Amino acid sequence: xxxxxxxxxxxxxxxxLALPVAAQASKLTMxxxxxxxxxxxxxxxxxxxxxxxxxxxxxxVDQDEKQNLGPLLATSWKPTGETTWEFKxxxxxxxxxxxxxxxxxxxxxxxxxxxxPNSPSNFTSFTKAISGFExxxxxxxxxxxxVATPLLPTYFSNWGVISATANGIKGDIKYDKENCxxxxxxxxxxxxSGKAAIGTGPFKLKEFVKxxxxxxxxxxxxxxxxxxxxxxxxxxxxxxxxxxxxxxAGDVDFIAAPPTQDLAKLLTNPKFxxxxxxSNRVIYLHMDQFGPSSNGVKGTGSPAGKYExxxxxxxxxxxxxxxxxxxxxxxxxxxINREAIVSKIMGGVAVAAGELLPQGFFGTNPGAxxxxxxxxxxxxxxxxxxxxxxxxxxxxxxxxRYINDAKVAQVIAQMFTRIGVKTTVNAMTKSVFFKTRNKxxxxxxxxxxxAGTGEMSNPLRALVGTRSKETGLGGTNxxxxxxxxxxKKILSALSTVDDAKRELILKAASKMAMEDYSILPLHYEVxxxxxxxxxxxxxxxxxxxxxTGISSSK
Amino acid sequence: MTVTTTPPxxxxxxxxxxxxxxxxxxxxxxxxxxxxxxxxAIFAPWITPxxxxxxxxxxxxxxxLAPGSSGATMTFWLGTDDQGRDLLSGIFYGLRTSLSVxxxxxxxxxxxxxxxxxxxxxxxxxxxxxxxxIADLQLSFPAILIALILVSALGQGIDKIIIALVAVQWxxxxxxxxxxxxxxxxKEYIEAATCxxxxxxxxxxxxxxxxxxxxxxxxxxxxxxxAISLEATLSFLGIGVPITEPSLGLLIKNGFDxxxxxxxxxxxxxxxxxxxxxxxxxxxxxQLRDVLNPRLQK
Numbered sequence: 001x002x003x004x005x006x007x008x009x010x011x012x013x014x015x016x017l018a019l020p021v022a023a024q025a026s027k028l029t030m031x032x033x034x035x036x037x038x039x040x041x042x043x044x045x046x047x048x049x050x051x052x053x054x055x056x057x058x059x060x061v062d063q064d065e066k067q068n069l070g071p072l073l074a075t076s077w078k079p080t081g082e083t084t085w086e087f088k089x090x091x092x093x094x095x096x097x098x099x100x101x102x103x104x105x106x107x108x109x110x111x112x113x114x115x116x117p118n119s120p121s122n123f124t125s126f127t128k129a130i131s132g133f134e135x136x137x138x139x140x141x142x143x144x145x146x147v148a149t150p151l152l153p154t155y156f157s158n159w160g161v162i163s164a165t166a167n168g169i170k171g172d173i174k175y176d177k178e179n180c181x182x183x184x185x186x187x188x189x190x191x192x193s194g195k196a197a198i199g200t201g202p203f204k205l206k207e208f209v210k211x212x213x214x215x216x217x218x219x220x221x222x223x224x225x226x227x228x229x230x231x232x233x234x235x236x237x238x239x240x241x242x243x244x245x246x247x248x249a250g251d252v253d254f255i256a257a258p259p260t261q262d263l264a265k266l267l268t269n270p271k272f273x274x275x276x277x278x279s280n281r282v283i284y285l286h287m288d289q290f291g292p293s294s295n296g297v298k299g300t301g302s303p304a305g306k307y308e309x310x311x312x313x314x315x316x317x318x319x320x321x322x323x324x325x326x327x328x329x330x331x332x333x334x335x336i337n338r339e340a341i342v343s344k345i346m347g348g349v350a351v352a353a354g355e356l357l358p359q360g361f362f363g364t365n366p367g368a369x370x371x372x373x374x375x376x377x378x379x380x381x382x383x384x385x386x387x388x389x390x391x392x393x394x395x396x397x398x399x400x401r402y403i404n405d406a407k408v409a410q411v412i413a414q415m416f417t418r419i420g421v422k423t424t425v426n427a428m429t430k431s432v433f434f435k436t437r438n439k440x441x442x443x444x445x446x447x448x449x450x451a452g453t454g455e456m457s458n459p460l461r462a463l464v465g466t467r468s469k470e471t472g473l474g475g476t477n478x479x480x481x482x483x484x485x486x487x488k489k490i491l492s493a494l495s496t497v498d499d500a501k502r503e504l505i506l507k508a509a510s511k512m513a514m515e516d517y518s519i520l521p522l523h524y525e526v527x528x529x530x531x532x533x534x535x536x537x538x539x540x541x542x543x544x545x546x547x548t549g550i551s552s553s554k
Numbered sequence: 555m556t557v558t559t560t561p562p563x564x565x566x567x568x569x570x571x572x573x574x575x576x577x578x579x580x581x582x583x584x585x586x587x588x589x590x591x592x593x594x595a596i597f598a599p600w601i602t603p604x605x606x607x608x609x610x611x612x613x614x615x616x617x618x619l620a621p622g623s624s625g626a627t628m629t630f631w632l633g634t635d636d637q638g639r640d641l642l643s644g645i646f647y648g649l650r651t652s653l654s655v656x657x658x659x660x661x662x663x664x665x666x667x668x669x670x671x672x673x674x675x676x677x678x679x680x681x682x683x684x685x686x687x688i689a690d691l692q693l694s695f696p697a698i699l700i701a702l703i704l705v706s707a708l709g710q711g712i713d714k715i716i717i718a719l720v721a722v723q724w725x726x727x728x729x730x731x732x733x734x735x736x737x738x739x740x741k742e743y744i745e746a747a748t749c750x751x752x753x754x755x756x757x758x759x760x761x762x763x764x765x766x767x768x769x770x771x772x773x774x775x776x777x778x779x780x781a782i783s784l785e786a787t788l789s790f791l792g793i794g795v796p797i798t799e800p801s802l803g804l805l806i807k808n809g810f811d812x813x814x815x816x817x818x819x820x821x822x823x824x825x826x827x828x829x830x831x832x833x834x835x836x837x838x839x840x841q842l843r844d845v846l847n848p849r850l851q852k
Contacts, residue, residue, distance in 0.1 A: 244814050261618075261815045344614055345636070399792055406797055410614075410637050413798060417609035426710065427797040 028229040028547055031243045031255035035236035037120070039208055040191035041160035041199070042113050045121045047450065050158075051544035055216055055232075057160025057199035060087055060106065061153045065540040065549065067280065067454030069153055073101065073161060073200065074141075079497065082148050083131075087156075089139040093223045096204045099165040103135035107173045108164035111180035117187065126155040128472065133175045150497045154453045162186075166198045202227045202548055211236065216547065232547040238400065247272065247530055254537070256545040258530040260347035260403060266530050275529045276349070277539025281450035282356050282459065283402055285395075285412070285520040286479035287329055287443065293318035294443040298392035299422075311440035322391060323443070323479075329517035331381035332444075335419045336412060337373040342523055345407050349528060353521035355510050356449070356459035363456025363493075363506030368514065370521070378419045390420025396442035397425060398433040403525050409446045412522075437478050448525070449476065450543060456506040460490050464518045481518040574845040584837025591831055595650040602643035603628045607799045614638045618812065621819050633819040635808045641819065644805055645827045651801035652831065655712060656782035659719035664774050666720065667727025672766065674728070675735030676758050686732070689725035697722040701784060705793050715794055719781050730773045734766040768846040775839035779832045786828055802828045 036049040041057040043049065062072035074087040093101040110130060113123045129149040134142040145152060164173065167186050174180060190196035197205040202224065203216040216232040235252060237243040240259040247255045258266060258274070266272050288294045293303035295312045300320040307313040322328045338352035351358060352370040359366065382390060393416065397409035406427040413423040428436065437445055451458040465473025466482040473487060474480075489509035496502040513519065527543045536553045540546070576582055594601070605611050616625045616638035623630050625638075632641040670689075674682040692700070704718040738744065739762060747757050786803030788794035790810075795801045800808065802824045809820025 241811050241814055248814070259811060259814070261812055261817075265815060340615065344617055399797070407636055410798060414609045414612065414614055414637070423609070425797050427792070428710070429792065432706070 294321035581841030667724035671731035
């Protein structure tokens with residue numbers, strides 16, 4: 001014990017002495033909470049991948065730390081008709097292999113997006129609306145969409161551009177929804193090895209050793225303001241306490257997601273600083289609202305009908321699904337003391353949620369308050385719904401995906417148990433959790449959703465729209481809530497170009513989803529980053545950790 | 555002068571065993587501690603102030619209180635973890651899980667491994683080769699790796715952990731008993747039994763087995779400690795017992811997140827309990843080995 005302390009003190013001293021030197025070398029070492037699954041910008045639509053993508057592969061449109069759109073590879077854009085948009089592309093931009101950036105590269109990238117083998121979740125939701133491209137010259141791009149797509153510029157901020165020339169394409173590319181007549185796209189392995197990792201971004205890939213480090217190097221030929229760092233090392237340190245220890249010991253300059261319980265101590269430590277910002281990520285509970293029976297529920301009696309469709313109850317006996325009754329859903333919502341979770345478990349670093357996006361985002365209802373904690377009311381509702389003695393429930397949760405996820409789930413289990421719904425928690429690592437969830441094995445689960453577009457249509461579409469390939473709704477609606485009227489509202493919002501009108505529709509849709517207790521929002525994550533004194537970070541609403549946002553304060 | 559000689563007291567083997575065992579104070583202390591821990595585990599529901607597995611009894615608003623703090627209804631002598639579980643109760647209940655998982659898996663593995671080893675040694679030939687090669691294969695992988703794979707494939711739950719622990723342990727017993735049995739089966743009493751045309755089953759289990767058990771007991775004792783620490787490791791990695799019913803390993807893991815925040819007690823006390831358990835079992839096991847080893851007999 002004492003020896004360890006001594007060692008810690010010694011290393012802290014060494015860090016203090018080494019600091020000025022480290023700053024001069026302009027090398028930045030970052031401790032990351034999770035590692036990207038690939039360097040390939042089109043492989044996996046996942047937070048860490050998208051954050052890394054921003055270093056190397058720029059998109060046409062930028063999203064700043066507040067998710068406001070701005071010019072990046074496109075200097076300006078405007079709708080030229082109901083279903084056409086014109087993008088003016090930036091001139092004088094070169095890829096890291098020296099080839100010039102033109103409209104062809106954008107078309108090529110859009111062609112590749114649906115053609116990434118084994119992609120766990122691809123980016124087609126951002127390119128699906130595109131029905132054709134025209135390139136009158138190298139730096140003008142006309143985009144045709146199949147339906148009115150007001151969010152097209154936002155979609156274009158979500159995927160990176162790769163070089164057509166560097167990948168051996170000569171001549172023009174004729175866009176179609178299949179593969180544009182291109183047989184050989186670079187594969188994900190080529191990106192990971194660095195061979196195909198050629199973008200226009202401020203950094204280029206130097207080395208990617210999975211599980212150990214990812215080294216980026218400044219792109220000397222970058223068109224914009226060059227980043228402050230000549231070299232950036234990202235180390236995946238998935239354990240929060242270990243990440244924190246690495247920062248305290250000076251092994252890293254900057255860490256993502258410091259443990260919430262240590263924030264107070266960090267803030268009072270003169271050697272370190274914390275950056276914080278409200279994120280667009282809501283943590284929610286989703287309830288199985290599909291068939292007459294539900295897996296993992298006990299004590300509700302026999303189901304009213306036969307279970308038909310995908311899910312474990314199709315092949316085995318399950319008990320009655322209580323969540324089809326809105327009173328039960330409301331009772332569970334009332335049973336949750338959101339403010340207490342925020343103050344006690346999240347250490348105050350979260351905001352209790354009443355909708356799927358925090359106040360102030362596009363499409364939220366001003367004043368939408370979190371459900372008030374009312375265990376007595378909850379018991380009454382349960383009794384009305386025919387469960388005076390409650391029932392048994394298994395709550396599924398990941399234990400390494402969201403801030404304090406399993407801890408929050410346990411507290412919710414305590415709260416549910418108090419109103420008579422005896423709850424056990426089934427916590428598992430994220431990969432297993434998502435697989436299990438996608439097989440509909442949970443009757444209730446805890447998860448989170450970050451709105452990539454920063455407005456309400458995104459969470460509504462993904463989480464409460466009826467699951468359907470045709471409409472593209474309900475991609476992550478694994479509770480399988482379905483409400484035709486709500487679907488209509490979401491779809492009409494998605495094709496309404498007028499901002500004011502769209503906002504009104506979204507507000508009404510959000511209100512409707514909340515009043516029907518289709519999903520139970522818990523809280524919005526407040527994201528924290530910690531770093532040594534002398535640095536500063538612009539907290540991002542999308543929770544991404546990007547080296548370009550880190551600067552040394554002078 | 556008459557010399558009165560009292561006839562020497564008959565020394566039964568058991569008495570001799572007890573006397574030999576008692577020679578080492580440390581081992582006796584270990585045994586006492588172990589018995590105390592077992593009693594604490596068995597009677598946990600009656601002696602702990604709280605049932606840490608009952609979600610209506612714990613309140614997260616009491617979370618992370620320092621040792622000695624008083625909550626609404628009770629005093630938390632060893633503090634609480636982040637969910638508001640009384641750590642003293644948590645440790646007793648955790649011991650219950652850890653010890654029973656260790657004991658049950660050891661007994662099952664002992665029965666399976668012991669029988670397979672005996673059968674292999676007695677019959678020899680192909681049966682022996684097959685059993686022993688499987689055991690070799692099993693031993694060539696680190697125990698934790700096999701357990702990890704099994705638990706992630708089978709899913710969570712105490713029964714799954716027991717299966718995993720049996721799977722990683724049976725080979726030790728099979729090897730141990732086989733080596734003793736190989737020597738024993740060439741001895742005259744086995745030959746005599748064979749000449750009397752006693753059935754194989756009777757020879758193996760009535761004649762051979764009793765003479766092969768001492769080393770098995772020693773290995774078994776040490777393996778209980780091993781099983782307990784393996785279970786703690788699995789739970790620490792978050793793939794063992796359910797999160798709402800923590801064993802010692804999971805309690806340590808819960809506290810690990812708060813180590814740097816200064817809330818040492820959440821990890822420290824369960825860790826101490828685990829350490830004491832394993833040390834006491836090992837002390838007993840070591841002395842057993844010395845006592846049961848004929849070469850060290852005075």
